[in-house]
Amino acid sequence: MDTRGESSGAFHYAWVIAGLTFLVLLATAGVRSAPGVLIVPLEREFGWDRATISLAVSVNLVLYGLIGPFAAAFMGRLGIRRTVLASLLFVATGVALTPLMTAPWHLMLLWGVVVGGGTGMTALVLGATVVNRWFAERRGLVLGVLTASTATGQLVFLPMLASVVARVGWRPAALVVAGVAAAVAIPVALLFRERPSDLGLMPYGASPATESLAVAVGNPFVAAIDALRDGLRSRDFWLLAGSFFVCGASTNGLIGTHLIPACLDYGIPEVQGASLLAAMGLFDLAGTTASGWLSDRWDNRVLLCWYYGLRGVALVFLPSFLGSAAWGLPIFALIYGLDWIATVPPTVKLTSDAFGKARAPVMFGWIVAAHQLGAAAAALGAGAVRTWMGDYERAFLTSGALCLITAGFVLRIGRDSPPESEPVPGDVQLEPSLG
Template sequence: MTKLEATPAGTADLPQPSAGGAPKRPRLHYSWVIAALSLLVLVGSAGFRSTPGLMMTPWNSEFGWSHGIISLAVSINLVLYGLTAPFAAALMDRFGVRLVTVCALLTISVGSGLTVLMTQSWQLLLCWGVLVGLGSGSMAGAFATTISGRWFQARQGLVTGVLTAAGAAGNLVFLPVLSWLVQAQGWRTAVVVVSLCATAVSVPVLLLMREHPSDLGLLPYGAKPGDELPARISGRAVSRTVRVLRDAMRSGVFWLLAGSFAICGATTVGLVGTHFIPAAHDHGMPETTAASLLALIGLFDVIGTIASGWFTDRFDSGRLLMVYYGLRGFSLLLLPQLFDVSVKPPFLAFVVFYGLDWVATVPPTVALCRRHFGADAPIVFGWVLACHQIGASIVSTAAGVMRDKFGDYDLAWYGAGALCAIAVVCCFAVNRRPLPGGLVVAAQ
């Protein structure tokens, strides 16, 4: 942390006297422009990653590729997304937020656009697996953390929460539109739209994104002269990222959190996010209807995430996670009996309930990282998030293979319910672990 000194640049955020002697204040602090721009980027990147679920049936029909091969491309995407995430903040510190974000968006644009030309399955793995995975991973959780930390001194939690929920909003925006395009114009039109959207989003980022408030002679929103502000991190951030991982791996708490969060990824992005639409289609439900339901899950995800943050401030985080994983597992065990040609009330109830629980696990998991790892918590959570994506990638492929072998997804849903029971045990064990100072965690 560095203390702001009384220099002309440091006081530029103060009201400046006009010619008539009256102070002039900016109508809108530029931090809110940066926040809105970041929200646009995160909504878009979430939409880009949600597309393969819509493409599974068309690609299977046109190219004859199995669900397992298509799921493998999604798995590569998820692994690279997760492994890139811990280093994303370091890349932004070294090369700048604007450059990294624009390059990431253009990488997504190229990866998506090239799928129009593909004829072999390896091309799918390269385009949607490698290129889109690296691009979306560069705009993962570290992006929201970096923006809120640099540009906001007040309302930091609110901004972080809104940006975190942007992923669900991306599904809400993109899925119905892309589903209609796939049905009406074909899958190639849909991926071209994704490619063009990624390119279009990069333009306002290039024009409007700034690295730090001080670049504009401003303080972060809510900061006052004399406040301690985040220091600019040097290139050593990469080595620190690796060192924190090495130290965290010596702790049993890290492995318990990583294991439970891997199950979180497996039972959300890996299974439901990738296979919900084709599974519903197997039961005769139109893909446009299934896509709208998945978007509705995203809507309730936003509500659930905000509510979970409120609960995390008031209740024990480990116990919250046990409740979340337990209820999620129960709902997944019921899901195979709920699929039907049309949407009936029990199935709609699942959509609402499951949506509320989708990423409700994030706030208490972050709180447990802070509780056990202190100042290193953001980087530790980055690695826990990487495990989330690895778990998602494994189950994404496994569920596709099960569909090819057995002709349905039933075993995948039941297996996911069992995994949630294991996550409950992991969270119970975390609550039994002592804090670094030797104190046993007590319920709040």
């Protein structure tokens, strides 16, 4: 067998896998960004209030998070390619059927359950799993780029979707999103490979002395539940999950879902609000990639402290920025964009340090579940605040305060506790693999 794992010289197929993964995450990010554009059109056409629409978005976000750990286990047992193709099929079907809905429960079922479950199968754990299998070097950098794909999805899709909605309505916009999800399945089906060993390769940058990961065999549901059980006994797990809860509450749930409606409340056109989110996506592409590079070199706890601190300050000032959009919102877009999901590479690194590389994807899946529970709580809570109070100011200030508190407690991750061993889940056996 050719065991090449060169980090220089010959082109390594790991970069093809990384590119395909980026494409999948890009497409699903576009799907998940769509509710921010659709809230006001649905409100106008059907008379549904924002609390009702936000409830469907919350269901979507909860399922996106809760399915992640099981998706990670299925990727280990059944393969990444099959899991991703099933995800894209669910997403395309759910979004394609949304133009037919006429009642709130249709929105709950299609956008909440079907789309939420489908996108959850290609959650952030996909990037972590691919990086652990295919890369022995530059893991932080590659994970940073893959994570940034969610921001790039906003950059690509939001202005386009807002323009389509403004010109021809929300139904054609939904069909565009469904078509993109279906189209991405084609290169995945043709080109994706599970492990470097399938091509006679070692992971990028690996040598024969590099410690190999393991292939899980057994019940993936048991593996996921056992990982959660062990995580709940770990202080580091609670700190990581708690910080990611706040991360989700302050990004996907609050800004990703409600910034465009908040802009409309201040007389800022929908397309301009979408362009603001897209600009954040552009800045985050740079910020999260840089965060991946930094996570290989600096203390990841300190990085998280800075990220949450800056995010908290930006949120506290957001109501003032909305009132002076000419100069305030571009500043907010810059600060928040650079910081949007820069938290992911350090969190993945700390998870791997705490629980071991073999178990990191499933453990990170549960941490992502906490992220999405936070996102769901903020999406629903901010919608309720807007419905009851008439504006989003209290929602922004509360989220900002949570970020500032989180900036302090992330410094305790990995402190005053012995390193975690790498336990093997109950009836899940492990066997050696070059991948």
